Amino acid sequence: MLSNNSLIIIIFLIGILQYFMKMIPLVFLKEKIKNKFLSSFLYYIPYAVLTAMVIPGVFNSTSSVFSAIIGVCVIIILGLMNQGLLVISLSATAAVFITEKILHIF
Amino acid sequence: MNSSSALYKRGFKDGLPIAFGYLPLALAIGIAAISAGLKFGNSIFMSLTMYSGTAQAAILNLISGGETIVFTYLLTFFIVNCRYILLSVSMSQKLDPKMSVLSRMAFAPFNTDEIFAVAMQQQGNLGASYLFGLATAPYIAWSLGIILGLVFSSALPPAAGSAFGITMPAMLLALVIPPSRKSKSIAIVVALAAGINILLNINPFVKNFIGAGWSMIICSVVTALAGAIMFPVNNDDSNKEVN
Numbered sequence: 001m002l003s004n005n006s007l008i009i010i011i012f013l014i015g016i017l018q019y020f021m022k023m024i025p026l027v028f029l030k031e032k033i034k035n036k037f038l039s040s041f042l043y044y045i046p047y048a049v050l051t052a053m054v055i056p057g058v059f060n061s062t063s064s065v066f067s068a069i070i071g072v073c074v075i076i077i078l079g080l081m082n083q084g085l086l087v088i089s090l091s092a093t094a095a096v097f098i099t100e101k102i103l104h105i106f
Numbered sequence: 107m108n109s110s111s112a113l114y115k116r117g118f119k120d121g122l123p124i125a126f127g128y129l130p131l132a133l134a135i136g137i138a139a140i141s142a143g144l145k146f147g148n149s150i151f152m153s154l155t156m157y158s159g160t161a162q163a164a165i166l167n168l169i170s171g172g173e174t175i176v177f178t179y180l181l182t183f184f185i186v187n188c189r190y191i192l193l194s195v196s197m198s199q200k201l202d203p204k205m206s207v208l209s210r211m212a213f214a215p216f217n218t219d220e221i222f223a224v225a226m227q228q229q230g231n232l233g234a235s236y237l238f239g240l241a242t243a244p245y246i247a248w249s250l251g252i253i254l255g256l257v258f259s260s261a262l263p264p265a266a267g268s269a270f271g272i273t274m275p276a277m278l279l280a281l282v283i284p285p286s287r288k289s290k291s292i293a294i295v296v297a298l299a300a301g302i303n304i305l306l307n308i309n310p311f312v313k314n315f316i317g318a319g320w321s322m323i324i325c326s327v328v329t330a331l332a333g334a335i336m337f338p339v340n341n342d343d344s345n346k347e348v349n
Binding site for chain 2: 002004006007008009010011012013014015017018019021022023024025026027029036037039040041042043044045046047048049050051052053054055056057058061062063067068071072075076078079080082083084085086088089090091092093094096097100
């Protein structure tokens, strides 16, 4: 478990890191990135990293693999229906909650 | 004819739709922060300094996963958000050459995906008055949404329990699925990332010696490289679709 002090240090350092990532190009660069490979890499990286962050970890994120699978199905279906973030995350939470209540009955 | 206050007002108006989009996103992050076990004060500190939904979602995900190495957090943040470098590089060419270094430095943290997208739709160069106008409403909505989310979820009964474990992963997947539907190359990159990371995590060597945080970083760099090799993107496209 992360200590409160480490958490504050992490938030602080990330704040600084983010500021410099945004500020340096804005203040110093006038040229566009012309390298096609580099700009393609930067284009794909958020999708790759967001996926890797969730899969397979999500299947251990609730108290049973079964309820997590139900949750992921809800996320995928609503995502394909172009629903917003709030709708998707709350629906998935509700689906997991209901599934776990049902599992308790048996 | 354009006084700076008129330009500020025009920017403010253009920022309103972004603000309405941020409100539910911030609300969801506020709820997720509490369910990840963060304290009220820390969540507010994080949200005000880390003005980025994807970054906060990623960091909260690591916190609930029990990651303790500070460097892993920083590297994850850098990788998730290295697109900001690209965004700011493009934005720098849209700025009025007369815009002062101080204004540029002050505007920098407010350059989010959505602000960038709206700014790029405007004709001609943009100055400080318009840009600060554009940034005002979204930041207020963001802060307000976070606080509402925190208050709301603190009021929830703790009995809701482990179901909240899926709130954060759900948000992250929700950011990935709609773009995958629109673009085949993104869909392939997403599928590849999922497949590779499952293989890495099944492998006992990776599981015991490398850890989930690093296997995630390795997997995403490898997958994005593969994507860049298989489906190179034109510079114009990448700017349009990045939001």
